[in-house]
Structure formats: C-alpha cells, structure tokens
Amino acid sequence: IFRTLALMDNPEEVSTIARVIASLEEVIDTTLGLKWGKDYILVDGCGLSEYNLTTPAHLVKAISYLYQKYDFKILDYFASTKESGTLRERLPFQVWGKTGTLSSASALAGLLETKNKRWVVFCFMENNFIFIEEENDPKIFENRILKYLYENL
Known part of the structure; x- marks a missing residue:
C-alpha cells in the first residue's frame, strides 16, 4: 500500500520512498488536517520502524x-x-x-x-x-x- 499510493497520482513515475512520503503528506494534510513533522513523522512506511511516529x-x-x-x-x-x-x-x-x-x-x-x-x-x-x-x-x-x-x- 505504501509504495502504490504515489503511483495512483502518476503511474509513469518511479515510486521512490521520497515520492511516496510526499504523496502521503498531501493526502493526510488534505483529508485529516495533520501536518508532517508537527502531528506525525513518516520515514519509511515500515510497520516495524521505530522512526515512524504518530x-x-x-x-x-x-x-x-x-x-x-x-x-x-x-x-x-x-x-x-x-x-x-x-x-x-x-x-x-x-x-x-x-x-x-x-x-x-x-x-x-x-x-x-x-x-x-x-x-x-x-x-x-x-x-x-x-x-x-x-x-x-x-x-x-x-x-x-x-x-x-x-x-x-
């Protein structure tokens, strides 16, 4: 799910982690009003990562x-x-x-x-x-x- 989200915006673009995070930031900001760095931190989308914070x-x-x-x-x-x-x-x-x-x-x-x-x-x-x-x-x-x-x- 994490990597495919960015492809929904632009199927021709390579789905890098940076691109995925940018797409997610936009979706989360638009739908939930949450700001990256203030309300949550998403680093890699791994469910086992201690660096993703919410x-x-x-x-x-x-x-x-x-x-x-x-x-x-x-x-x-x-x-x-x-x-x-x-x-x-x-x-x-x-x-x-x-x-x-x-x-x-x-x-x-x-x-x-x-x-x-x-x-x-x-x-x-x-x-x-x-x-x-x-x-x-x-x-x-x-x-x-x-x-x-x-x-x-």
Whole structure:
C-alpha cells in the first residue's frame, strides 16, 4: 500500500520512498488536517520502524475518517477475531484491527461493535514495559479494555 499510493497520482513515475512520503503528506494534510513533522513523522512506511511516529488520537482520527467515507468496506482491510490473522480468537466477540509489536512496544488500532450494537474506534499504544510471561502482557491489558468497552457501551 505504501509504495502504490504515489503511483495512483502518476503511474509513469518511479515510486521512490521520497515520492511516496510526499504523496502521503498531501493526502493526510488534505483529508485529516495533520501536518508532517508537527502531528506525525513518516520515514519509511515500515510497520516495524521505530522512526515512524504518530499518536493514538491521530490513528483514531484516520480510522474514523475511513469508516465515515467507506462504511463497512474498510473492515476488509483489518484483521478480525473471527478470521485468520493476528487477532484470531483473541477475544470472544468481534474486533477488527491492526496490531503492531516491537520490543517493549505494542499497539492495536481498529473498530469494535459493542454488545449494544454501537461502533467504537479505538487505538492502544503501550511502550517501555518489561514483558514477564503473562504478568504484564500488553495484549491482556488491551483485551481487558476492549472487553469493558464491549460490555458497557
């Protein structure tokens, strides 16, 4: 997705990382009103890079925008607790999301339909934790919050 975005603007042009970042900056500024260097930093588009920086609030804003524009079609681009992938069987209710993990960092952003049929866009980012078995697994922390949201909203 990262490299193909620039090709949408100009299919004849070589899709360099610099060109892709310039295209993304324009799209993000136009659609979300976020400024590169102030609101986020995108260096290489790699999900495992510690150099790409954003906030949970900005990811919620981006997912909310996509949901408002494309409705349920965006769910096809997320892993799900009911299908194969990083969220499979993680929770007993339906959650769609994207996960990310680095050493001492974990993230989950996506959508949840509560038991009362309300839709919630969420994002969790935890860092600087020391993982010792399940004692302080950030996924358990995320699951507890999602269960609370599912049950109470």
